[in-house]
């Protein structure tokens with residue numbers, strides 16, 4: 447039959463990176479190679495889809511802002527609305543890839559596959575991983591079986607849910623992991639599925655960015671021994687509408703920090719308890735802190751940076767902590 451039409455929206459990152467020599471796997475410049483050159487470097491793409499590229503940005507993903515998220519979201523929404531587009535691939539730096547994937551998962555109302563992909567080594571390096579990752583991502587994006595599974599991340603032969611995958615190491619090609627495992631595998635251009643997400647996403651999401659020009663400011667404060675509330679106070683003074691506590695363990699909060707967060711709640715700033723634990727921070731409501739009593743929100747299994755994304759979108763709908771908590775259970 448006819449090959450699916452897949453559009454590749456490029457944003458930069460290492461998958462578009464270039465180094466001085468083939469041994470530079472870690473020292474190189476991200477966001478160098480333009481999308482057309484990237485596509486031309488993997489002619490095998492044409493065997494799984496009809497592909498064309500669009501250059502949205504050319505940046506390292508640590509410099510992604512809320513404006514970049516909104517611009518990219520609108521671009522992807524526009525593409526999936528076209529009858530001749532079957533799927534979209536977003537190439538992205540890996541540092542904040544999990545945030546963008548979750549943002550798109552919550553805001554693009556479509557069943558068409560959207561796949562976010564990056565690489566850990568630039569294309570100029572020995573054993574560069576970008577070409578195969580891109581080939582795999584395009585193959586998944588053109589797959590009817592990838593429809594209605596939410597925004598996906600393809601890295602290192604695995605198909606992940608954009609909701610809960612995260613970068614867990616910065617020097618290996620198996621960098622992306624989820625505490626709940628991959629949804630499937632992509633091998634020689636063929637997708638093999640094992641599970642599907644049960645959380646709300648894409649077509650079933652209540653969030654709408656069509657008429658938004660900004661997102662509410664949400665900042666993340668890190669928990670550790672000897673913690674204090676100064677950073678949270680400064681965030682609120684600078685205009686944060688919510689703060690995420692990247693808490694220790696089960697989203698716990700130092701007794702030094704508790705009064706500051708209580709004060710912020712009284713002033714109308716939303717407080718969300720997440721966990722700094724990598725590989726599966728899981729915050730139980732009313733366990734480490736009395737969330738009902740304080741009017742705080744538990745981030746469930748969402749890491750602090752993903753909690754920031756959901757909190758921003760949640761605040762575009764409501765600042766009622768009960769409603770925000772519902773969202774953290776549902777999405």
Ligand SMILES: NC(=O)CC[C@H](N)C(=O)O
Nearest residue numbers: 459460506507539540541
């Ligand atoms: N592997 C990567 O893509 C990291 C490069 C860069 N820090 C970025 O996120 O864009």
